[in-house]
Amino acid sequence: MKILFTITLLLLANEIFAQIPVEIFTGHEKTSFDMMFFKYARKRSGENSRFLFFNRNRAVMDYRMTSKEYLPSFGITGAISYNAPKLKGVAPVMVAQVFNRTVLAKAGIQYAYAKKRLTLFSWIVSELRADPSLDLFILGRCTPRLSPKFDLFLQAETVNSLATVAGKNHSFIQRIRLGLKMGYWQFGSGLDLSESGREDFLITTNAGIFLRHEF
Numbered sequence: 292m293k294i295l296f297t298i299t300l301l302l303l304a305n306e307i308f309a310q311i312p313v314e315i316f317t318g319h320e321k322t323s324f325d326m327m328f329f330k331y332a333r334k335r336s337g338e339n340s341r342f343l344f345f346n347r348n349r350a351v352m353d354y355r356m357t358s359k360e361y362l363p364s365f366g367i368t369g370a371i372s373y374n375a376p377k378l379k380g381v382a383p384v385m386v387a388q389v390f391n392r393t394v395l396a397k398a399g400i401q402y403a404y405a406k407k408r409l410t411l412f413s414w415i416v417s418e419l420r421a422d423p424s425l426d427l428f429i430l431g432r433c434t435p436r437l438s439p440k441f442d443l444f445l446q447a448e449t450v451n452s453l454a455t456v457a458g459k460n461h462s463f464i465q466r467i468r469l470g471l472k473m474g475y476w477q478f479g480s481g482l483d484l485s486e487s488g489r490e491d492f493l494i495t496t497n498a499g500i501f502l503r504h505e506f
Contacts, residue, residue, distance in 0.1 A: 468503075
C-alpha cells in the first residue's frame, strides 16, 4: 500500500500539465465536491509513458447533519495501470482507496479510451483480502459541439460494489450530469442515485445543479 501511494505521488509530480476538473454539485439533500482526472505520465522526452494515473477526491455533506449523525463523508482513490499498446486500452490496474474509516487495496482490469470529445473509462477490481467485494466502475463523457462557443456536456457513471459474502450488502451508485460546456467551464443539472441492500434495497436520490471547471 505504501509503495502504491509513493508511486502515485511521483506521478503527480509529472502531472502538472494535466487539466484537473473540479465539480461542485448542490442537490436538494446533499452538496458534493468532486475532483477527478486521469492522465498518462510523461517521459522526459515529453512522450506518453505506458503508465496511466487516475485520481479522484470526493466529499459529501448531508443537510441533515448533526453532531453524531449524517456526518460528512470523503473518499480518495488513486490508481495506476500499465497500458501496452497492443491491448488497445485494456490494462492491469492497482487501486488504493481511503474512506472515512477504512483503507482498501484492490487489483483488476481497466479500460481507457480518450479522445477530444469522447471519454470512456472503466474497471473491474477485487479487494485484496479474503471474501472480497468486487467493484465495477464505468464512466462515459461526451461533449458534441452545439455552436462556436458552446458544447453539450453529458457525463454518466456507475459505481457498483458486489459483496461475495452472504449477508453483506451490495451497493449501486449512478450519477448523471447534463448541461453546457463553454471553454473550461461546464454547468447544468444532475442526479445522484444510490441503492444499498441485498434483497430489499434502500434507495436515495439527490437532484440538483452542478458547476464544473477544468484547471
